[in-house]
Amino acid sequence: MKKLLTFASAIALTAGLAGAQEIGVVVKIGGIPWFNAMEEGIQKRAAELGVTAEMIGPVSADPALQVQAIEDLIAKGVDVIGVVPNDEAALEPVLKKAREAGIKVLSHEGPGLENVDWNFELASAQGFGEAHAKLLSDNIKGPGKYAVYVGSLTVPLHNAWADAAIAWLAANRSDLVIVGDRYGVAENVDDSRTTALDLMAANPDLKGFLAFGSQGPIGAGRAIEERGMGGQVFVAGPFSPGQGAKMVKDGVLTGGFMWNPSQAGEVFVSLGKMLVDGTEITAGTDIPGLGAVQPDAAAKDIITDNLLELNKDSVDGLAAMGL
Numbered sequence: 001m002k003k004l005l006t007f008a009s010a011i012a013l014t015a016g017l018a019g020a021q022e023i024g025v026v027v028k029i030g031g032i033p034w035f036n037a038m039e040e041g042i043q044k045r046a047a048e049l050g051v052t053a054e055m056i057g058p059v060s061a062d063p064a065l066q067v068q069a070i071e072d073l074i075a076k077g078v079d080v081i082g083v084v085p086n087d088e089a090a091l092e093p094v095l096k097k098a099r100e101a102g103i104k105v106l107s108h109e110g111p112g113l114e115n116v117d118w119n120f121e122l123a124s125a126q127g128f129g130e131a132h133a134k135l136l137s138d139n140i141k142g143p144g145k146y147a148v149y150v151g152s153l154t155v156p157l158h159n160a161w162a163d164a165a166i167a168w169l170a171a172n173r174s175d176l177v178i179v180g181d182r183y184g185v186a187e188n189v190d191d192s193r194t195t196a197l198d199l200m201a202a203n204p205d206l207k208g209f210l211a212f213g214s215q216g217p218i219g220a221g222r223a224i225e226e227r228g229m230g231g232q233v234f235v236a237g238p239f240s241p242g243q244g245a246k247m248v249k250d251g252v253l254t255g256g257f258m259w260n261p262s263q264a265g266e267v268f269v270s271l272g273k274m275l276v277d278g279t280e281i282t283a284g285t286d287i288p289g290l291g292a293v294q295p296d297a298a299a300k301d302i303i304t305d306n307l308l309e310l311n312k313d314s315v316d317g318l319a320a321m322g323l
Contacts, residue, residue, distance in 0.1 A: 021051045021276050023046070023268065025265070026058075026070055027056070027057050028057075028085075028151065028187065031059075032214065032240075033214070033242060037323050039055040039057075042265040044265075045289075051273055061152060061187045062086070070083065070094045074094075074097060074098050079272070080105075080272035080276060082107070084110070085107060085156075087152075092114060095116060106271055108121070108264050111160070117300065120264075120271065121302070122304055122307070123307050125164060129161035129164025132238075133172075133236075134168070135257075136165075137173050139236075140208050142175070143176065144177075144207030145176070145178070146176055146178060146179065147180070147199050147208075148181070148182040149210065149212060149220065150212050152184040154184075158186070162182050165210050179203055186214070186215055186217075187214070189222070192220055194223075196223035197223045197226070206233060208254075209237070214238060216239075217253055217256060218253075225247065230250060234254040239256060241258075245316060248312055255311040258318075259308060281295050
C-alpha cells in the first residue's frame with residue numbers, strides 16, 4: 001500500500017496546539033493522475049487551515065486495502081476519516097467502527113453509504129450520466145452498438161452514472177444497442193485497452209464507449225488509436241486532462257465532463273474541519289469548494305453542480321491547472 005506523506009505544520013505539532021486536527025483520506029487507488037490531483041488539494045487546504053492531513057492510496061482497487069487503511073487511521077486516532085469507496089458494502093462495518101470511536105466520517109462518490117456524517121458530490125449522478133450519454137449520441141450517426149465501462153461492478157456511483165446514461169440512450173436513441181451489460185475495467189488502462197480491442201474485434205458495428213472511471217477513456221482511446229478507428233468509434237467519459245489531451249486533439253477521445261479532483265480534496269479538509277469545530281451543515285451553509293449548499297440531511301448527501309467540460313478547446317487549460 002502506498003501512503004502519501006502527512007502534510008502538516010511542524011511548529012503546531014511540536015507545540016501541541018489545541019485544535020491541531022488530523023484528517024486522513026483513503027482513496028480508490030494511489031499513483032494515478034486523478035488522485036494525485038486530489039492529494040494536492042488536500043495538502044493545499046490543510047496548509048491554509050493549519051491542520052494535519054494525509055491521503056492514503058492503495059496499490060490496487062481492492063476494497064480490503066481500503067478497509068485496512070481505515071483500520072490504521074482509527075488506531076492512529078485521527079479526528080476525520082474521508083473515503084472515496086471502491087465497495088460501499090465492504091466499508092460499512094469499519095466506518096461504523098470509526099464513528100463509534102468518535103471520528104467524523106466523510107465520503108465522496110459514496111452516495112449509498114450509511115455510516116458517514118456526510119457524503120459530498122460535485123455533480124448529480126443523473127446529470128453526470130446523462131451528459132455523457134448525450135455527448136456520445138451527438139457523435140454517433142446512425143445505428144450501432146456501444147459498450148459501458150465502470151471502475152468496478154461494486155463502485156456504486158460509477159454504476160449510478162452508467163444507469164442514468166443507459167436509460168437516457170434507451171429513451172432517446174433506440175438505434176444504439178448496448179453490448180453485454182457493463183465492464184468493470186475503467187480504473188486500469190491496460191484492462192480498458194484490452195477489453196476495447198476484444199469488443200471491437202467481436203462487434204464490427206461497435207460505435208462507441210461510455211467509460212466511467214478515469215482510466216477507462218484512456219485505455220479505450222488507445223485501442224481506437226491502434227485500430228485506426230478515430231472518428232468512427234467514439235469515447236465519452238471523465239479523464240485527467242493532462243493524460244488525455246493528445247488523444248482529444250488527435251480525435252481518438254471524444255471528450256467528457258469532470259469535476260476538479262483537487263477541489264474535492266480541498267472539500268474533504270474544509271468540511272472535515274467544520275464538523276470537528278461543531279459547525280452545523282444546513283440549507284445555505286457556505287462550504288469552501290462547494291459554495292452555498294442545500295444538503296439532504298436524511299440521505300446525508302451534499303450535492304452540487306460543478307462540472308467542467310472536456311473537449312479540444314478546454315483540455316489544455318485544464319491540464320495546465322495540474323489536472
